[in-house]
Amino acid sequence: MRASALWSLIHAERQRLHDQTQSLTAEQWRSPALVGSWTLEQTIAHLTAGAEQSIPAWLRSVFSARFDFELHKERGVVTRMGASPAETLARYERAIRNKRRAAGPLMAGLGEVLIHGEEIRRPVGIRDGVPVQTAAATLQWFARHDFTEYSRSRAQGLRLVANDAATEIGQGAEVRGRALSLLVALSGRPVIPGELHGPGAAVLIKRGGAEWKPQREPARRL
Structure with a gap:
């Protein structure tokens, strides 16, 4: 863009x-x-x-x-x-x-x-009103980058399905929800109970919170 x-x-x-x-x-x-x-x-x-x-x-x-x-x-x-x-x-x-x-x-x-x-x-209690395509484009970027958040790491091993935007990202256990809801979860913020669905929803929610950090593989010795 x-x-x-x-x-x-x-x-x-x-x-x-x-x-x-x-x-x-x-x-x-x-x-x-x-x-x-x-x-x-x-x-x-x-x-x-x-x-x-x-x-x-x-x-x-x-x-x-x-x-x-x-x-x-x-x-x-x-x-x-x-x-x-x-x-x-x-x-x-x-x-x-x-x-x-x-x-x-x-x-x-x-x-x-x-x-x-x-x-x-x-x-x-303010309804977001964010255009779906704006949320979906941002979700796609955050799912592929660890910039200020561990958003890419949180998405690893999961298939994110934005059911309001016909957007699917990644492979693995499926997590379904609105694009903005998925973005909120990827950023480590809490979501409303029932906002996300699918077998991978609990995994993504568990990866939330500022204290969560991805496990890194130990460096290989040359």
Whole structure:
């Protein structure tokens, strides 16, 4: 997919998330996100950081944090939090049309918006509304790459079937579900009970969570 087309999708999904969340109350914004210790407000501030940071700014932040990426992310969130959730969302809105990407492929950037978007939407019961083809294209990329997530490793030995997109990936025990649901699971986030089906569903769900890491074969001696 061309860069111009990917940027259009990124901008569309950033805008969709803004439109879906602008009616949330301050109490909702300060409630826990789907995973981790962040609130919904902190999660959208993290997306603002991703939309605002250039590569030089990202490198400066990483160096100043001594390559502690958790500290780097926390600092990015703190500096983009407003005095209220409304101010935080307003800053996010101003960054929606930015074409900045700190590091990595654009498809990973699209996945970041979709996955973090679900971390915000799911706890407050917002239906995703993400176009099926956007979710399916992102799923295919994440199933083939371990970039910021062990998504390719989680997909190994499984046949992913997106039953809303006529998309099938891999070989092995079958896991069926919506493309976005499969993407959420590949990223290590929890899914709703009954959201995934098939003999491989339990395997994929078990591979979720930030603590999961793939088993690596020991290096061969030459």
